[in-house]
Amino acid sequence: xxxxxxxxxxxxxxxxxxxxxxxxxxxxxxxxxxxxxxxxxxxxxxxxxxxxxxxxxxxxxxxxxxxxxxxxxxxxxxxxxxxxxxxxxxxxxxxxxxxxxxxxxxxxxxxxxxxxxxxxxxxxxxxxxxxxxxxxxxxxxxxxxxxxxxxxxxx
Numbered sequence: 001x002x003x004x005x006x007x008x009x010x011x012x013x014x015x016x017x018x019x020x021x022x023x024x025x026x027x028x029x030x031x032x033x034x035x036x037x038x039x040x041x042x043x044x045x046x047x048x049x050x051x052x053x054x055x056x057x058x059x060x061x062x063x064x065x066x067x068x069x070x071x072x073x074x075x076x077x078x079x080x081x082x083x084x085x086x087x088x089x090x091x092x093x094x095x096x097x098x099x100x101x102x103x104x105x106x107x108x109x110x111x112x113x114x115x116x117x118x119x120x121x122x123x124x125x126x127x128x129x130x131x132x133x134x135x136x137x138x139x140x141x142x143x144x145x146x147x148x149x150x151x152x153x154x155x
Contacts, residue, residue, distance in 0.1 A: 034138025042150025
């Protein structure tokens with residue numbers, strides 16, 4: 001009789017802990033870190049943005065669920081706060097479900113050809129995980145477009 005009670009107790013308690021690994025975490029904990037090595041250069045027909053994928057998430061754990069990147073642009077006007085809008089979403093071509101190799105760096109490039117000579121632009125490049133959670137915005141790239149003589153600054 002006691003054996004049956006003990007077995008019943010063990011079985012019922014196991015249901016309460018089944019699959020539980022800890023307290024739930026908000027999605028921001030698993031958001032990708034900012035992209036690394038962001039840069040830009042002017043070409044005759046546009047602005048080329050270049051960056052590398054982050055290797056970790058916001059908690060510092062290996063990033064294994066990188067889905068892609070969102071590139072946003074704001075055209076700067078004197079006395080007006082920048083208003084960013086998405087210009088492209090780029091899938092991450094090297095998705096593998098494995099941690100990214102911390103010893104290798106592969107760069108991603110995107111050319112924004114929808115710019116005007118003399119235009120002042122700010123860009124944000126944000127990594128996104130498979131759940132659609134956006135990472136932290138890292139450096140903002142500021143470009144005054146003048147073809148190959150464009151001025152570039154990281155904020």
